[in-house]
Amino acid sequence: MLYRKKTNIRNMENYEDLILHLGLGKWNYLMVLFASWRSLLGPGQYMIGSFIHPSLNTSCNSPPSAILNASYADHIDVFGSYQCAIGALYVEQSCWVLLWYRDIFWLTVKNEDFNLACDTQYLGATFTGIYMMANGIGGVINGLFCDLYGRKRMFVIGQALFCINLIIPWLPGITSILICRTIGGFGAGCVGDTLSILLMESLVARQRPTISVVVWLPWVFGMAILGGLGFLIRDWRTLYMMVTLPYALIIPAMWMLDESPRWLVTMGKQKEALKVLNKVARWHGKQLPPENEIKNVFEVTRNKKHDEVELASQGFMKLAVLFFTRFYLLIKTPMMRRVTFVSCYNFMAMGLFYFGLSLSGVHYSNDPFLYMVLSGVVDLPSTVVPAPMALRFGRKKSSIFCFAMSGLLLLPLPFVSKDQMWLTMTLALSAKSCGGVAWAVFHLQVTELYPTNMRVLGLAVPNAFVSFTATLAAYIHEILSPLAVWAPSIMFSMCSLVAAAAVLSLPDTSDKTMPNTIAELEEMCTISRSKKKHSIVANDDTQMDLLNGKV
Known part of the structure; x- marks a missing residue:
């Protein structure tokens, strides 16, 4: 039902x-x-x-005369897997023609089509x-x-x-x-x-x-x-x-x-x-x-309207003021600030986590096509599990648990040997699956927290962070691996664990009406805190009655 x-x-x-x-x-x-x-x-x-546009190995396919007449220093790798020039002793000459090695990506890829x-x-x-x-x-x-x-x-x-x-x-x-x-x-x-x-x-x-x-x-x-x-x-x-x-x-x-x-x-x-x-x-x-x-x-529904509802009547000439006013509303009240900051960080963290694991499959498998297929397979729980989990345990508890699990599963990766690639892939894809569940439940939670007249902008700003970190995700291994092989895995893990801690500051939205204005959001959270405080006081009174023999 x-x-x-x-x-x-x-x-x-x-x-x-x-x-x-x-x-x-x-x-x-x-x-x-x-x-x-x-x-x-x-x-x-x-x-x-x-x-x-995969990374393809190249070498110079220059005329024999150019190669035979070149003298090379000891440090020049003539047969390097990614060669862009003929390195001679006194002069370096750019490749006239590049030879592409297409052991996996045969036929035409965009790299070769446009050189x-x-x-x-x-x-x-x-x-x-x-x-x-x-x-x-x-x-x-x-x-x-x-x-x-x-x-x-x-x-x-x-x-x-x-x-x-x-x-x-x-x-x-x-x-x-x-x-x-x-x-x-x-x-x-x-x-x-x-x-x-x-x-x-x-x-x-x-x-x-x-x-x-x-x-x-x-x-x-x-x-x-x-x-x-x-x-x-x-x-x-x-x-x-x-x-x-x-x-x-x-x-x-x-x-x-x-x-x-x-x-x-x-x-x-x-x-x-x-x-x-x-x-x-x-x-x-x-x-x-x-x-x-x-x-x-x-x-x-509308009787608690906020000033932001009236902004639609502003003229086109006031768009600059309107632009900053709308963004200011995202941080105007205490609960709006909390929702905005937490959602921005968590979306940013999960963008780096999810796309980092998806696009860096070459570090976990020698077959990028198989890895992409398996990435889709392990995403299946992230679409099936969130609904019953959110209904049974609530949005907040489900998000915290799955964020934490996805981070913990990546922590052992630095200690797994290269000979156990199957274990590396299992841990990475399991973490990706848990992260997908966490992201789905958290996305639902913040969608239900943002007021109707701020909902699209409220979700658009965190999604902008997703786009930024997704752009960086493909280069994380290339940037961090030379410094420390374990650095990318630890970064992904820490991002997810901090995201779990951040969700603690947000209210649960299970079985609650979606707020239509900022005022309704603040009222909803105030009532939620009051009920929680009343419950704590009631429990304390019950314990005192038990100690005094009144119950």
Whole structure:
């Protein structure tokens, strides 16, 4: 069961009761369908860099005369695995032609197609890095405007920008490809959070964990499918086309999805909200209460409005002031500060942890295709386990336990010998699985903590940190391993353990109504603290009565 009770049509106290009465139906399932399809295709954009711009060994394929006439010093490695020049005794000559060693990545990869080696090798990694960074920036900008001007409007803009990615396989130059990846990444940042928020705001508390599983489960299969496609299709243009063209099936959502009724109510757009709710009731075969009762529910939902609701009426010329004002609201009150700081750190830590383990598979396996498939397989628990765990033990306890376990599983890695690669892979993938569960539950928890009129921006800022750390994740081993072989594993472990400690400062959101304004969030947390304090006092009084023989 997705909820415990049915709500009488004449006994509705707030917006949650109204949503509970309408129940799940075709209107919700349409959003689930589009969100799940996008989740299935997600790994194809984030992880494809492992296959289309891998690090390939090169050597000079220069004319015999140039090689025979060269005299080499003792310290020159003539037969080095990554050669960019012919090192002579008195002069160093750049390679005329590079010879690529494709023992794993046979056929055409992007490095060879655009001669991305030596001084231009960084452009290959930029293909992934620039997408990650643009995704984070797009998420922040989307969060700013999405809370003010509507979820659907920003979804349409983001989807239109992302469609530019569809032409990349046919572009002739690396510069044009990177420009399109930047625009597409920005659009993806707008689409991702908006679609998720649209769905979560259409549900009540007990429905969200189960629907979250349904939406994120396809990500697991997307990872495994990408590994299989990478093994079968070695031409980067064909591979990229295969993982990008299916996004065209999301384009109809630009017309088929409605604006979030919860957001419309919060912003005082009662007519628009009533129109959408009438459509939902018609699709679900339900009857809405009389219009005057619905408007009373709307007023109860909106009666604690904060100043941030009125910011949508500001003119375009005041966007600069509006920009800083919106970010200030994220840290204006004590609980908003706590939620913002903890979510920013935990998202940043898990971005480094999750993508670090996913993209650095070469350190745990000699077969990157197999590792990618297994990465998808171990992500299966992170989509199936969070819902029952969050419902049974609560969001807070589940997050703390899984964050701690993922960190502890990585601590033994520095002590595992190189001959026991199976043990290294088992520990790393087990930690990744626990981290995925923790991230899913924590994401649900902070989604339920942020108020409706700050929710998209509140999630966009932490997601920007994810994009930043995901960009760095691929280089962590290259940066830290020369200093200490065990350093990357210890860094991933510490990130997760500190994240577990940080969750201790947040309230549990199990079976609680999502706040619509900052004032409601502060009130909800104040009531929660009062109940906890009252419970402690009551327990102390009971113990004193036991000692005095009164019980």
